[in-house]
Amino acid sequence: MLRRLGLIALGAVALVIGIWIAMLVFLPDAPRGAPAKPVVAPVAVETIVEGAPLAMPVAGMPREAVTESWGDPRDNGLREHHGTDIAAPASTPVVAAAAGRVEKLWSSAAGGMTVYVRSPKRTWTYYYAHLSGYASGLREGQVIKVGDPIGYVGDTGNAGAGNYHLHFGLTRTAPEQHWYEGRPVDPYPYLAGKPASR
Structure with missing residues (x-):
């Protein structure tokens, strides 16, 4: 019984480590300590001054x-x-x-x-x-x-x-x-x- 629980715990730890490694490999880098930024479509320069003319x-x-x-x-x-x-x-x-x-x-x-x-x-x-x-x-x-x-x-x-x-x-x-x-x-x-x- 203890051996079975140990194998389950080991499997869970391996799963968490696998997910963490996959995230590091497949997700884009963000600066350490900074939250990932959402992707924003570029704004044309012609839409100057946040919608208002100068x-x-x-x-x-x-x-x-x-x-x-x-x-x-x-x-x-x-x-x-x-x-x-x-x-x-x-x-x-x-x-x-x-x-x-x-x-x-x-x-x-x-x-x-x-x-x-x-x-x-x-x-x-x-x-x-x-x-x-x-x-x-x-x-x-x-x-x-x-x-x-x-x-x-x-x-x-x-x-x-x-x-x-x-x-x-x-x-x-x-x-x-x-x-x-x-x-x-x-x-x-x-x-x-x-x-x-x-």
Whole structure:
């Protein structure tokens, strides 16, 4: 009787081990300690900003004033421009083109005074660069709505003295990526309301 129970217990243990090995072999890998993620169909870039178009990020600027500059050579052809430059007078208010959360306030040699805003689902990053200053009270973690103040048009970073404009960047991100990661996307069609010219 005990021998029979021992064989049953041994068989059950072997069955559990066999199922566990089969799961390791046939199921896709997930990062250790992280739950497996559901498979999600890719979203076309054209369905931008989680279903809503981008608003103009420079106050009072009509869409017709936006020109295509994606891919233009910069630094004597050493790099391509990844964004849309919107020329405006110094200190013109810069406002949120889309809702989100302020992820990073940053200053760099290239972008000067910048703001990174992540969309609510963390699938887009909106980048505002060359600012002359931040809007009063703007802080990391702040939730913002379309049209909320971000800062002011400036010429900080590598914009060039007196070349007042907003560099607006758009990046497609995965929710787990950082503010500085992702794939740059041409924002021109979403700001100008028409297809890219190139």
